[in-house]
Amino acid sequence: MVNLNGKKVIKMDVQMKQQGFTLVEIAIVLVIIGLLLGGVLKGQEMIKSAKVKAQMQQVDGISAAFNTYQDKYGALPGDDANAATNTGVAGLVNGNGGGSYSATEGDKLVWEHLEAANLLAGYTPAGNGRFINKYGKQAFFRTNYAGLQGAISCFTVPNEVAIEIDRKVDNGDGASGAMRRSNQAAYPTTAGDSWICTAA
Structure with a gap:
C-alpha cells in the first residue's frame, strides 16, 4: 500500500503468466503423432499383405482344383466333352474336347465344370461368365x-x-x-x- 498525499493507493503487483507449450510437451505430442502414424501405416501394410496372401491362396486353390479335375476325369475342366456325365450334373454344358480353350470355354465352362465337380466353392460368375476373384x-x-x-x-x-x-x-x-x-x-x-x- 502506498500513501500519496494522504491518499491510500493500493499497488497491485500483477505478473502475467506466459501461456504456451514447453519443448517437453511438444516433444510428447510429436512422439504420440508419430506412434499413431506408424500404427496406421503398419495396419495398412498388414491389410495389403493379407489381401495378397488371400489372392495367392485363391490362385493355389484354383490350380489344385484344376489338377484334381484332370486327374479324376482325364480331361481339362471347361473342355471336358463328358462333363455332365463325369460330374453327374444334368444340363451342364460340355466342352468340345479339343484339348485347348476357346474364349467361351475359358471364360465360363472351366468354372462351371470345377463347381459341378465340387472342386471350387464360391463361384461367383461375372456377367460374361468369368470367375470373380x-x-x-x-x-x-x-x-x-x-x-x-x-x-x-x-x-x-x-x-x-x-x-x-x-x-x-x-x-x-x-x-x-x-x-x-x-x-x-x-x-x-x-x-x-x-x-x-x-x-x-
Whole structure:
C-alpha cells in the first residue's frame, strides 16, 4: 500500500503468466503423432499383405482344383466333352474336347465344370461368365497365353498387388518367368490393374 498525499493507493503487483507449450510437451505430442502414424501405416501394410496372401491362396486353390479335375476325369475342366456325365450334373454344358480353350470355354465352362465337380466353392460368375476373384475382379483360363504353355489361369488385381504376388512366387518381372503380365510387359507402378497369368 502506498500513501500519496494522504491518499491510500493500493499497488497491485500483477505478473502475467506466459501461456504456451514447453519443448517437453511438444516433444510428447510429436512422439504420440508419430506412434499413431506408424500404427496406421503398419495396419495398412498388414491389410495389403493379407489381401495378397488371400489372392495367392485363391490362385493355389484354383490350380489344385484344376489338377484334381484332370486327374479324376482325364480331361481339362471347361473342355471336358463328358462333363455332365463325369460330374453327374444334368444340363451342364460340355466342352468340345479339343484339348485347348476357346474364349467361351475359358471364360465360363472351366468354372462351371470345377463347381459341378465340387472342386471350387464360391463361384461367383461375372456377367460374361468369368470367375470373380478376391479383389472383386475377373479371372479366366486360356491355352498357351501370355507366352506361357499349357492351361493358363489369368486374374486381374491392382498393379501393386500383381508386383507383390509375382515377387513372392516368381521373379517380380511381368515380362518373364512362370508368372507374367498378360501383355508380357513390366508391371506399371501407377494406380490401376494388371492381368497376371500363371500355369494352372
